Amino acid sequence: MSETLLLVDDEEDIRRFLGLFLADLGYVVHAAANGEEALAVLDEVDPSIVLTDIKMPVMDGLELLKRIKARNPDIEVVMISGHGDMDLAISCLQNDAADFVTKPINHDILDAALKRIDEKLAMRRELRQYTQNLEKLVREKSSRVVELERQLAAGQMAETMCQAISGLSADLGEGTGYFNEMPCFVAVHNASxxxxxxxxxxxxxxxxxxxxxxxxxxxxxxxxxxxxxIWKTFETGKGQRCRETMLCKNGNELPVMVHTSPIAATNGKVELVLEMAVDVSEIKRLQEELRVTQQKYMDLFDATPCYIAVRDREGTVVANNHRFVEDFGEGVGRACHDVFAHRSEPCPDCPAALTFADGEPHYHETVVTTRDCRQRNVLISTAAIRNAAGEVVEVMEMSADITSIRELQSHLTSLGLMLGSISHGVKGMLTALEGAVYRVESGLRRGDIPRSQAAAEAVRTLVGRVRALVLNVLYYAKSRELAPETVDVAAFAASMAQTVAPKAAREGVALETAIGADLGEMAVDAVNLQAALVNILENAVDACVADTAKPAHRIAFRISREGRTLVFDIEDNGMGMDQETREKAFTLFFSSKGLRGTGLGLFIANDMVVKHGGSIALASEPGVGTHFSVRIPETPPAPAEAVREAATS
Known part of the structure; x- marks a missing residue:
């Protein structure tokens, strides 16, 4: 018997070529371009099998599956998908799909799936035929019993029923008839x-x-x-349904679904039990394949050497892999901006939000903070996760740790940024130098010795500035050891205050300097360390200028000694920093000043302090102010020790 098959796909080429293949297999093939057209054809051709694509216009395959099963649950539906989505496959099977096939279609796999469905349809027809004949037999026996009840006494009727049951048992034992044609294991048991x-x-x-x-x-x-x-049916008088394992005659075990029905005599006592067992090994095999596939994807998810987080439209993490949990803790149920950046609000350049908006992958590089407060440079790439209708329901973020790459690039990159940021300064100094040389030459031509000497002093000062600038460039282009010299701490601190005082006065910020007594001396790379600390002081001035909420601003610059350690405290009542800014403050390229900052200042300052064997502690609150506490030993460590301290800081 040729089965009627309805093929549903919005691509005409697939309908044509796949239809030819199905016709060669012996099916009577009808085709439809979408779900609505398929429902119209369904009533006309009455197919026993529907082969449908999932992603289609007008009505998708999953909705068509639900409509077909609502009309006729006996129609077997095979789903086709080009996505291979495991959740989608499970959803289809939960809605009673017979099978799930992925594109491009493997004809051998499709052929095997259709053969299983053909066997299932044949079994269903045989079972239906058997049921109809059994019902007919019951009706005939019932009619006969009614007739006998009219003719015979109660004792004669009971005797006749026993004979009828015995006859039924004998009939079932014959080698012919529907009993032997049943496509399942059937047995009759007695009360013993x-x-x-x-x-x-x-x-x-x-x-x-x-x-x-x-x-x-x-x-x-x-x-x-x-x-x-069997015993439970005799004991309770009710049919049983359970999963069991039967032993084949070759010794193999066979999983089955067992149904039992009691056959009672006229006195109501169960005399026989009819047992029917259906082989479910194929279902068990498919379930095991599904479990193995799910486990394989979960192992792959956890083994990926990057941070993976799946988030919904509200920004809540719904899944994360093992690597993510190791560095950031369990993120499921938390906002991704809280886990990654310790922010209370979504990140302004969130790539996942862009993917939700356009469905396309996006890329973004940023710095995140682990749960043990380590900063990691990561490159985030996003991918959309869609439902059966093609809508983006979740976004997967994959974050590759590129911290080591950025560390290797830091010196070269910082040199490039420094050259760009100081180019105008160099040009200005060269212009001033040319002017000073002209003044020297002019003074010499006129015989004006004081004028020439003053101009020569200006030339010397400008040359010193150019020399210092070149040394800084060389310092960041190629690592070099410190050049310590012994300095008077009080004079060293006073020089820093004098350097920053004009800028503070110009901006209307009060600079309060408190230099402790008996500070003694310290051995430091004076030029570079002073530049680092001045940078922090100038940042404090900028923070005060940026804060418009307070009528007056001040900076407290205090220097004290604790044993063999000099402590430089710089405290302001400026705009302050939130947690994200505090955590990234010493990160290369990070700046809270927007276009006015290069992201180098505090990174360079921290690097110089660490090379001296010191440390910087930062405390800050938004709207309150910021406190830097810089601790420098009076004698710098040996070069090897400094390298170890830098590596662990």
């Missing part, structure tokens, strides 16, 4: 828990069990015969 009849399939697969105990065919139940489904 003995098998009195089986069908041919039962004999072929399980062996000749007639005359043996009812429980012997079940695996592991030889010693517990009075707890099986």
């Amino acid at each position: 828990l003995e098998v009195v009849a089986t069908n041919q399939l039962y004999k072929d697969r399980l062996g000749d069990m007639v005359g043996r105990h009812s429980w012997e065919v079940y695996a592991g139940q030889a010693l517990r015969g009075f707890t099986g489904p």
Whole structure:
């Protein structure tokens, strides 16, 4: 018998070529371009099988599956998808799809799936035919019983029913008829828990069990015969349904679904039990394949050597991999901007938000903070996760740790940024130098010695500035050791205050300097360390200028000694920093000043302090102010020790 098959796909080429393949397999093929057209054709051709794509216009395949099952649950539906989405496959199977095939379609896999469906349809028809004949037999027997009740006395009627039941048992034992044609294992048991009849399939697969105990065919139940489904049916008088394992005659175990029905005499006592067992090994195999596939994807998800987080439209993390949990803790149920950046609001350049908006992948490089307060440079790439309708429901963020790459690039990159940022300064100094040289030459031509000497002093000062600038460039282009010299701490601190005082006065910020007594001397690379500390002082001035909420601003610059350590405290009442800014303050390229900052200042300052064997502690609150506490030992460490301290800082 040729099965009628309805092929549904919005691509005409697929309908044409796949239709030819299905016709070669012997199916009567009808085609439709979408779900609505398929529903119209469904009533006309009455197919037993529907083969449908999932992603289609007008009505998708998943909605078509639900509509078909609502109309006729007996129609077997095979789903086709070009995405291979495991959640989508599970959703289809939950809605009673017969199978799930991915594009490009493998004809062997499709052929095997259709053969399983053909066998299932054939079994269903045979079972329906058997049920109809059994109902007919019951109706005939019932009519006969009614007729006998009219003719015979109660005793004669009981005797006749017993004879009829015995006759039914004898009929079932014959080698012909519907009993032997049943596509499942069928057996009849008596009240002594003995098998009195089986069908041919039962004999072929399980062996000749007639005359043996009812429980012997079940695996592991030889010693517990009075707890099986046959005994329970005799005991309760009700049919049983359970999963069991039967033993084939070759010794293999076979998973089955067992249904039992009681056959009672006229006195209501169960005289026989009809047992039907269906082989479910194929279902179990498919379930195991699904479990293995799911586990494989989960292992791949956890083994990926980058941070993976899946988030919804509200920014909540719904899944994360093992690497993510190791460095950031369990993120499921938390906002991604809280986990990654410790922000209370979504990140302004969030790539996941862009992917939700346009469905396209996006890339973004940023700095994140681990739960043990380490800063990591990461490159984030996003990918959309869609539902059956093609809508973006979640976004997967994959963050590759590129910290080591950025560390290797830091010196060269900082040199490039420094050259760009100081180019105008160099040009200005050269212009001033040319002017000073002209003044020297002019003074010499006129014989004006004081004028020439003053101009020569200006030349010397400008040359010193150019020299210092070149040394800084060389310092960041190629690492070099410190050049310590012994300085008077009080004079060193006073020089820094004098350097920053004009800028503070110009901006209306009060600079309060407190230099402690008996500070003594310290051995430092004076030029570079002073530049680092001046940078922090100038940042304090900028923070005060940026804060418009307070009427007056001040900076407290205090220097004190704690044993062999000099402490430089710089405290302002400016705009302050939030947690994200505090955590990234010493990160290369990070700046809270927008276009006015290069992201080099505090990074360079921290690097110089660490090379001196010191440390910088930062405390700040938005709207309150910021406090830097710089601790420098009076003698710098040996070069090897400084390298170790820098590596662990």
